[in-house]
Amino acid sequence: xxxxxxxxxxxxxxxxxxxxxxxxxxxxxxxxxxxxxxxxxxxxxxxxxxxxxxxxxxxxxxxxxxxxxxxxxxxxxxxxxxxxxxxxxxxxxxxxxxxxxxxxxxxxxxxxxxxxxxxxxxxxxxxxxxxx
Amino acid sequence: xxxxxxxxxxxxxxxxxxxxxxxxxxxxxxxxxxxxxxxxxxxxxxxxxxxxxxxxxxxxxxxxxxxxxxxxxxxxxxxxxxxxxxxxxxxxxxxxxxxxxxxxxxxxxxxxxxxxxxxxxxxxxxxxxxxxxxxxx
Amino acid sequence: xxxxxxxxxxxxxxxxxxxxxxxxxxxxxxxxxxxxxxxxxxxxxxxxxxxxxxxxxxxxxxxxxxxxxxxxxxxxxxxxxxxxxxxxxxxxxxxxxxxxxxxxxxxxxxxxxxxxxxxxxxxxxxxxxxxxxxxxxxxxxxxxxxxxxxxxxxxxxxxxxxxxxxxxxxxxxxxxxxxxxxxxxxxxxxxxxxxxxxxxxxxxxxxxxxxxxxxxxxxxxxxxxxxxxxxxxxxxxxxxxxxxxxxxxxxxxxxxxxxxxxxxxxxxxxxxxxxxxxxxxxxxxxxxxxxxx
Numbered sequence: 001x002x003x004x005x006x007x008x009x010x011x012x013x014x015x016x017x018x019x020x021x022x023x024x025x026x027x028x029x030x031x032x033x034x035x036x037x038x039x040x041x042x043x044x045x046x047x048x049x050x051x052x053x054x055x056x057x058x059x060x061x062x063x064x065x066x067x068x069x070x071x072x073x074x075x076x077x078x079x080x081x082x083x084x085x086x087x088x089x090x091x092x093x094x095x096x097x098x099x100x101x102x103x104x105x106x107x108x109x110x111x112x113x114x115x116x117x118x119x120x121x122x123x124x125x126x127x128x129x130x131x132x
Numbered sequence: 133x134x135x136x137x138x139x140x141x142x143x144x145x146x147x148x149x150x151x152x153x154x155x156x157x158x159x160x161x162x163x164x165x166x167x168x169x170x171x172x173x174x175x176x177x178x179x180x181x182x183x184x185x186x187x188x189x190x191x192x193x194x195x196x197x198x199x200x201x202x203x204x205x206x207x208x209x210x211x212x213x214x215x216x217x218x219x220x221x222x223x224x225x226x227x228x229x230x231x232x233x234x235x236x237x238x239x240x241x242x243x244x245x246x247x248x249x250x251x252x253x254x255x256x257x258x259x260x261x262x263x264x265x266x267x268x269x
Numbered sequence: 270x271x272x273x274x275x276x277x278x279x280x281x282x283x284x285x286x287x288x289x290x291x292x293x294x295x296x297x298x299x300x301x302x303x304x305x306x307x308x309x310x311x312x313x314x315x316x317x318x319x320x321x322x323x324x325x326x327x328x329x330x331x332x333x334x335x336x337x338x339x340x341x342x343x344x345x346x347x348x349x350x351x352x353x354x355x356x357x358x359x360x361x362x363x364x365x366x367x368x369x370x371x372x373x374x375x376x377x378x379x380x381x382x383x384x385x386x387x388x389x390x391x392x393x394x395x396x397x398x399x400x401x402x403x404x405x406x407x408x409x410x411x412x413x414x415x416x417x418x419x420x421x422x423x424x425x426x427x428x429x430x431x432x433x434x435x436x437x438x439x440x441x442x443x444x445x446x447x448x449x450x451x452x453x454x455x456x457x458x459x460x461x462x463x464x465x466x467x468x469x470x471x472x473x474x475x476x477x478x479x480x481x482x483x484x485x486x487x488x489x490x491x492x493x494x495x496x497x498x499x500x501x502x503x504x505x506x507x508x509x510x511x512x513x514x515x516x517x518x519x520x521x522x523x524x525x526x527x528x529x530x531x532x533x534x535x536x537x538x539x540x541x542x543x544x545x546x547x548x549x550x551x552x553x554x555x556x557x558x559x560x561x562x
Contacts, residue, residue, distance in 0.1 A: 026153070029146040060171060061153060063178040064237045087507065091467035092171035094502035099172065100179075100240035109507035111474055116507075168464055201352065202422060 011036050013043050019051035019120060020044065020082075021113065024070075025058050033069050037076060044082045051120035052077045053113055057088025067102045074107045083123055085109065085116040137197045143210075144190045149181040152193050156208070159197050163204040165266035173206055173264050176244040179237030180210045180260050188212025188258055200265065207247070207263035217252040224250075274400050275337065278379075279328035281397075282321070285382045290321055292378035302370055307361040316354050321375075323347045324408075337400075339407050351408065355415040359423070365416040372409040376402055425457075432458045438469040444476040445546045447539065451484035459495035466499060470508050477546040478503050481539045483514030493522045500533040509534065509549075513542035 011032070014021040020043060022036070044052065054070065056062070062070075074084035086109045097104070110116040137159055141151050153174050160170045177193070184191040191212030198205050217223055223238045238260075242248040247263035271277050282289060294317055297303055303313060323346055330343045339348065351372075358368050379401050387393045436458075439447045448466050470478055480496065482488065488496070500510035513536040515523075536542040 027147075027150045029150075060157070060167075061175050061178055063175050063182070064240065065178075065182055085507075089506045090167075090171075091464065091471060091502070091506065092168045094467060094505040095168055095463065095498070096171050096175045096244060097505055098498045098501045099243045100175070100237065102240075103501070104505060109505060111471065111476075111507045115474070115476075119507075201418075 013040060015047065015049075016053065016113070017117065018049060019053055019117060020047065020049045021053045021055065023055040023058060026060060028066065028069065037073060040073065041076055041080060044077060044080045049082055050124055051083040051085065051117075053116045053120075054084065054086050055088050055113065056086055056093075057090065057112075059093060060090065062089075062093045062097060064100060064102060067097060067100070067104060071104055071107050083108065083120045085119055087112055087116040136199055138195065140192055140194045142190075143181055143184045143193055143212075146182075146185060149178060149185060152181045152195075152208075153178055155195055156206070159195065160206060160266060163197060163206070163267040165204075165206075169264065169266045172244040173262070173266070176241035176262055177208050177210075179241045180208075180262065183237065183260075184210050184212045184214075184258075187217075188214030191257070203268040204266050205263060206266055207261060210260045211257065213257040216254045216256070216258055217250075220250060220252055273333065274397050275328055275331045275333060277397055278401055278404075279325060279331070281379070281382055281386060282325045282328065285386075286321065286325070289375075289378045289382060290318055292381065293317055293321070293375050296374040296377055297371060300370060300374055302367055302374065304363065304367070307363060308358070319350060320347075320354065320372075323350050337404055337407070339411060347408070348411065351412055352415050355412045356419050359416055359419045365413050368412045368416055369409040372405055372412055376405055379405075429457070429461065432461050436462050436465065438466060440473055440475075441479070441543055442547060442550075442552065444474065444550055445479070445543065446470065446473060446475040446477065447479040447481060447543070449481045449484065449539065454485055454488065454492045454495075456491045456495060459492045463495060463499040463502065467502055467506065470503065470506060475508055476550060477509050477511060479511045479513055479536075479539065479542040479546065481513045481542070482519070483538060485514075485519075488519045488522060490522060490526060493519065493526060497523070497526070497533060509546075511536055511542045511546065513537065513539050 011022055011024065020040070022040065028036075040052065043049070052073075054073065056070070059066070070086060074086070077084040084107070086104070086107055088111070089109060108119060110119050139155055139159075141148060141155060143149070143152070156174045156177055157170065160173065165173075181193055184193070189212060191210065191214070194209045194211075196207050196209075198207075217238075220238075224242060225239060238250070241260075241262065245262040245264050247261070249261040250259070252258040271280060294314060297313065297317070303310060327344050327347045331337055338344075355368055358371075380398050383394050383397050383401075387397070435452070436448065436450060439449065441447045446466070446469055448462065450462065454462070466478055466480070469475070480499065482496075496512060500512065503510035511534045515535055515537075534545070536545060
């Protein structure tokens with residue numbers, strides 16, 4: 001249940017080229033996570049986006065809950081055939097996740113939005129098929 | 133210059149986890165903790181606060197910041213009257229992968245802090261104390 | 270006259286405060302403890318006065334000889350004062366002996382006042398002299414402990430600064446960083462190295478970080494773990510870590526740790542690592558107009 005004193009903040013979903021971009025601030029609770037997942041997946045389908053960039057540069061703390069949430073979003077997006085890339089992880093966060101034992105297996109990461117877009121574009125390059 | 137400080141936060145719902153993080157971040161910033169020190173400790177506290185809320189049926193987090201000769205010591209005690217942790221050894225040993233549902237994060241929290249003390253039983257609930265030195269010049 | 274020796278001492282110091290203070294300072298001078306090139310006389314006077322004042326205050330709170338336990342709350346202000354006085358003297362260059370002697374030089378002025386005050390009672394003088402001597406010994410020893418701790422911290426700080434200077438992150442190419450490590454790594458240094466490298470990766474937007482350990486003779490399990498953690502953290506951030514220059518012995522350590530290796534690409538030396546990174550980023554070299562025959 002969200003803190004009744006705080007206005008419920010919605011996470012905005014932006015369009016960047018053919019990808020979607022969301023920026024996560026701190027303090028996500030269960031309700032917000034579910035709402036985010038819902039609107040993001042719907043948006044992926046409706047926009048036909050090839051990729052999703054999740055900007056976590058504002059996150060100072062990533063605990064196992066947040067890590068699971070991020071990995072979950074990545075998995076959902078890939079089921080909808082959209083490449084998901086986590087960008088902007090802070091060094092302190094990376095160090096802490098390693099200590100926590102969270103590998104975020106299967107989640108792509110990049111240093112920033114530009115690199116994230118590059119990464120998505122690289123993986124979208126058509127694979128040559130042998131004729132005959 | 134930050135003085136000694138102490139604060140108790142009641143943990144009942146998810147947004148109380150946020151309160152613990154905010155309180156710690158504020159104190160640690162004033163104590164000139166380095167970003168890595170801060171992130172490690174607050175993340176560990178976040179794990180333990182979540183355990184208290186989700187598995188312990190709610191409880192309290194008592195935060196204490198004390199000045200030492202050089203720098204500060206930050207500690208937090210998490211207490212609940214819940215069912216206790218059945219197999220502490222196993223819980224501490226487990227690393228955490230994204231696939232696992234249990235993930236109590238205890239082992240991780242232990243690795244992130246200098247001091248980690250845990251007492252848990254079905255009768256008395258669970259009490260965890262974490263502590264680290266921060267802000268060394 | 271108080272029946273209690275601690276009370277008597279407190280009363281004595283209070284009654285003859287200024288005399289004892291000036292005798293003490295003279296005793297310091299006689300013992301060659303005043304180092305005008307390190308600390309001005311007025312500072313020494315000020316410190317001496319502060320210490321003596323604190324001493325009287327603490328003694329007044331003591332109920333008995335057992336109250337003279339330096340670890341107790343009663344003495345915490347005195348301890349703080351001695352700590353800062355000692356820290357200051359360490360910085361200025363006083364020796365630990367000089368710091369302890371500063372305290373011990375207070376004995377004689379106290380003995381002389383005891384003698385005058387209780388001249389009819391030699392037994393009492395002996396008793397109180399012994400107790401005040403014991404007390405000052407404790408305070409003197411305390412300053413030695415503090416001195417050593419402070420010295421140690423200064424050394425560690427200097428070591429950290431040296432580490433910063435000796436492990437620069439080098440930009441070998443666009444998006445390719447290298448960290449050539451030289452000398453023995455301990456876990457403190459390894460931790461610093463990791464944080465510096467990760468920060469550099471963000472700032473310089475590197476895709477590859479090459480940690481070259483050719484110049485590191487031995488790596489213990491803690492350091493090996495740290496290297497692997499660095500590689501894992503690098504990967505989490507979206508860059509790739511290459512470790513080059515691994516010797517057979519170090520390879521054994523890593524394998525014995527039983528840690529996953531997919532996070533880590535290893536190359537025999539820095540040159541191979543660079544070649545790998547260059548080709549991975551799509552850089553090719555073409556022969557120039559003048560090729561070497």
